[in-house]
Amino acid sequence: MSIMEYNGGSVIAMVGKNCVAIASDLRLGVQSLGIASNFQKIFPVTDRIFVGLPGLATDVTTLHEQFRYRVNMYTIKEEREIEPETFAALVSSTLYERRFGPYFIEPVIAGMQRTPSGSYKPFIAATDLIGCLNFAKDFVVAGTASDKLFGVAEGLWEEDLGPEDLFETISQTMLNAVDRDTNSGWGVVVHLLTKDKVITRTLKGRMD
Amino acid sequence: MDISFALTGKGYVIVAADTTAAHSIIKVKLDEDKIKTLSPHLLMAYTGEPGDTVQFAEYIERNIRLYQIRNIYALRPPSAASWIRRSLADSLRSRKPYSVNLLLGGYDTSTHTPHLYWIDYLGTLASVPFAAHGYGSYFALSLLDRYHDPEASLEEGLATLRRCIDEVSKRLIVSPGKYKVKVVDKDGVRELDF
Numbered sequence: 001m002s003i004m005e006y007n008g009g010s011v012i013a014m015v016g017k018n019c020v021a022i023a024s025d026l027r028l029g030v031q032s033l034g035i036a037s038n039f040q041k042i043f044p045v046t047d048r049i050f051v052g053l054p055g056l057a058t059d060v061t062t063l064h065e066q067f068r069y070r071v072n073m074y075t076i077k078e079e080r081e082i083e084p085e086t087f088a089a090l091v092s093s094t095l096y097e098r099r100f101g102p103y104f105i106e107p108v109i110a111g112m113q114r115t116p117s118g119s120y121k122p123f124i125a126a127t128d129l130i131g132c133l134n135f136a137k138d139f140v141v142a143g144t145a146s147d148k149l150f151g152v153a154e155g156l157w158e159e160d161l162g163p164e165d166l167f168e169t170i171s172q173t174m175l176n177a178v179d180r181d182t183n184s185g186w187g188v189v190v191h192l193l194t195k196d197k198v199i200t201r202t203l204k205g206r207m208d
Numbered sequence: 209m210d211i212s213f214a215l216t217g218k219g220y221v222i223v224a225a226d227t228t229a230a231h232s233i234i235k236v237k238l239d240e241d242k243i244k245t246l247s248p249h250l251l252m253a254y255t256g257e258p259g260d261t262v263q264f265a266e267y268i269e270r271n272i273r274l275y276q277i278r279n280i281y282a283l284r285p286p287s288a289a290s291w292i293r294r295s296l297a298d299s300l301r302s303r304k305p306y307s308v309n310l311l312l313g314g315y316d317t318s319t320h321t322p323h324l325y326w327i328d329y330l331g332t333l334a335s336v337p338f339a340a341h342g343y344g345s346y347f348a349l350s351l352l353d354r355y356h357d358p359e360a361s362l363e364e365g366l367a368t369l370r371r372c373i374d375e376v377s378k379r380l381i382v383s384p385g386k387y388k389v390k391v392v393d394k395d396g397v398r399e400l401d402f
Contacts, residue, residue, distance in 0.1 A: 007332065028334050033345065035326060036334040058297050058331035065294075101301065 003104050004055055004129070006031065008183030009041050010143030011052030012174055013110040013124040014157060015136075016166030019194045020122040022050045022110035023174045025145075025205070027186035028057055037186040037207070045071055046081045047198070048120070049111035050191050051091065054143035055129070056104035063105050066094060084111030084123040088133060095131030102129045106142040112193055120195040145181035152177045167192050167201070175205055210242065211344035211384060212253040213372050214311040214324050215356055216337050217365035220393035221313035221322045224369055224402070225253045226384035241388055246272045247282035248396045249315040252292075255341050256308040256329060264299075264306045268292055285314030285323035289333060297331030305329070309341045315392045322393070340372075343380055348372040362391065366400070 008029045013022040028039035042052040043064050051067060053060045070090055074082050082090070088109050095103060106129055113123040126140035127133050134140060139157055141149035152173045161169055171190055178185040188203040212225040229237035243253045244265050250272070254265045271291075276282040283291065289312050299306045312325040326332075326339040338356045340348040355368045369389065377383045389402040 028332070030328070033349070035339070035349075036336050038336075039334055056330070057334075058293075058300065061293065061333055062297050062331070 001031070004106075005144050005183055007055075007057040008144050008181075009039070009054045009057075010141070010145040010149060010174075010178060010181065010184040011041055011054045011108045012139060012141045012149050012153065012170060012177075013052065013108050013126070014139040014153070014166060014170045014173075015122045015124055017160040017162055018120070018122065019163045019166055019192060020110045020112065020124055021166050021170040021190060021192045022052055022108065023170050023188055023190040024052050024054065024143075025174070025178050025184045025186060025188055027184055029183060032182060034186060040189065042189065042191060043067075044198075045087055045111075048193055048195075049082070049084050049087055049109065050193065051087070052108040052110075052142070053105050054108070055106055059103040059105045063094070063103055063107070067091070070094065084109060084113045084125075087111070088125045088127075088135075092127055092131035092133050095127060095129065099130055104129055108140055108142050110191075110193065112195055122193075144183040145177045148177035148180045149173060163192055163194055163199075167199075171203055175203065179206055209342050209382065210255040211340070211342040211376060212242065212255050212311050213340045213344060213348050213369060214253065214313050214338065215352060215365060215368060216313075216322045216324050216358055217360040217362060218358070219315070219320070219322060220362055220365065220391055221251070221315065221324050222362075222365050222369055222389065222391050223251045223253050223311055223313045224373070224387050224389045225255070227386045227388050228384045229258070231258075238386060243388055243390050244269050245390075245397045246288065247276055249317055249392055250282070250285060250288055251313045251390055251392050251397055253311040253313075253341075254308055257306075260306045261308050264295075264308045268295065284316050284318065285312065285325070286316075288312065288314065289323070289325040289327070289335075293327055293331050293333040296327065296329060300329070300331055311339050311341060313392055315394060317394070320394065343382070344372070344376050347375045347379055351375055362393075366402070369402075
């Protein structure tokens with residue numbers, strides 16, 4: 001038994017054309033015993049950044065609170081909102097601070113990054129539990145169903161998907177991957193980000 | 209191994225815990241109260257390592273009381289839950305962690321909603337309609353999946369709790385004989401004869 005799989009849960013983020021999406025399941029368990037089907041693992045950071053925190057549930061809450069504190073301090077000191085790339089560096093350094101006694105979380109970051117010309121480009125990243133960053137240009141996965149998510153996403157994802165097509169792709173990837181994982185599932189939540197709005201949808205999934 | 213259940217209903221939370229204190233295979237006490245009243249509208253059932261449980265529960269009880277004395281108003285259930293969770297999460301990464309599992313039931317007098325939180329010794333916090341700790345959870349959670357109704361009256365809620373307790377008595381080898389049952393609603397906390 002690995003501590004990373006103790007509570008279960010998975011997160012995925014995907015890039016589309018001028019949009020990004022991030023999705024997670026809603027299960028909280030203690031190994032095979034299900035405790036709650038409303039456990040959020042994805043949290044808003046700013047109006048255009050979301051962070052997903054799959055892993056040990058106690059650290060999901062602890063890190064969420066830690067990131068909220070650090071982002072608030074950044075916003076006050078800099079008098080501006082944090083950018084996704086900067087937030088990814090903050091996540092990385094926060095985790096590496098605990099290099100030899102880590103938080104058991106593998107964060108996934110999704111956001112719309114402001115470019116020097118004033119437009120927005122999609123941004124996704126993931127790190128391991130000690131903060132090693134992985135900037136991908138297609139999709140990133142984490143959690144107990146990560147191996148299944150890789151397989152399905154590899155088959156369904158394509159370049160330049162519009163917001164609605166991206167929503168369909170990430171939803172189907174998530175729903176089908178968690179059905180093959182005993183420790184993930186019990187409903188799915190999807191956040192779709194474009195330059196000017198966020199759409200959050202909760203999907204019904206298999207409850208077994 | 210001690211057992212505790214809790215369930216929400218229309219404007220109330222029922223919290224129940226067995227009353228046995230055991231040392232390995234010996235029952236040493238049959239009327240132990242494992243549910244603390246933290247504030248006028250907050251209940252906490254605690255189970256886990258003997259010694260740790262009472263020590264931790266009293267620490268929480270006194271600090272929640274101190275907050276109420278300093279600020280006139282008691283912490284509302286979600287805030288109390290966050291603070292208790294943080295205490296356990298900090299303890300987990302200390303030299304000697306508390307191994308205490310909690311069920312926190314409360315009634316929010318400003319929004320008029322019942323709250324129930326499932327908290328384990330790691331500092332995992334879940335807001336749930338019903339919950340259980342210990343061996344009882346393997347029987348009770350599936351029963352509650354079938355019979356729990358968030359709009360149920362207190363009588364119906366107690367009937368559902370009765371089902372859980374009866375099932376544990378029937379199927380669990382080391383089932384406890386007696387339970388203490390407490391309810392929190394708009395009128396505050398009270399103990400029920402069960």
